[in-house]
Amino acid sequence: MTEPDRAAAFVEDVLARARIPSRREREDLRRELLTHFEDTVRERGSVDAALAEFGSADEIASRFGVVYRAQWRMAHALRIAAGLTVSVVAALGIELALGRPDALRAMTGLACAIVLGFALWRELVGRRLRQPTTMARAGRWLAAFLGLAAYEYGIHHYAGIPLGVLGAAAISGVLVTIAASTAIIMAAADRAFGTLVRRHEV
């Protein structure tokens, strides 16, 4: 890894942990910190010296976290609310399309479970594993798809219900699609909320 890459990786690490709700503010901070690193490296002569001066990414991120705590909590609540709403609407749509009103409760419950599971995953594990690359994101979605397919196959097999590999893959595909659309909606709500808050700032 080159010296500029190490500085960039450090900045990404800080940003990933800092819980800054607005994408625009994250971009702005990224630009400012990278500019700062360029100045420090120019003066000190090495990226190691610059990194040593900066201190621990965790500590810095937690200080930024304090600054954005209230905004992040509101944005997080908004994301979950938006995800729940859309998932329930999607579940109702599927109900109507399939003509199975008796399954309404189960579908709605499933949708809520997916959203809450997604939020919990994001909170407990996702932030630690978050990587900025597209390949890493695709890898996580693929892992989720395969994991769910295996789970569906296993649980149906255990219950003595014939499902087959294709059936398990189809169910997993539907669940991953719901989760992915929830993630997209959450990200959109995140951006909208960040813009709204910023617009009302002094």
Place this chain on the structure above:
Amino acid sequence: MNYDREFLTGTVGVLILSFLFERPMYGYEMLQEAERRSARTFQLKEGTLYPALRQMERAGLIRATWRESDAGRPRKYYTLTPKGRRRADSKRRQWSAITMAMQAILQGGHD
């Protein structure tokens, strides 16, 4: 010299407001100024400065704009808002009064 961190708590905001009271500055410039003016007594840390700048920006005390520095590179310059200017003035006066009082107390102890 190693300082008790409690002594320095609350000084970061005063330092930033004081620097910006004089002229617009960017983050790295503030770190250098703090080090230079205090003869390296104050070594303001990046991990303290940038969150503090964000906090003050959100509180409406300072405003930031990207523009080219004298060296021709884009930098994020911070300036005081009218609210920040009033706060800076008040903090500087408070700080002067406190340091004068502390000096009087410390000197009195040696008489």
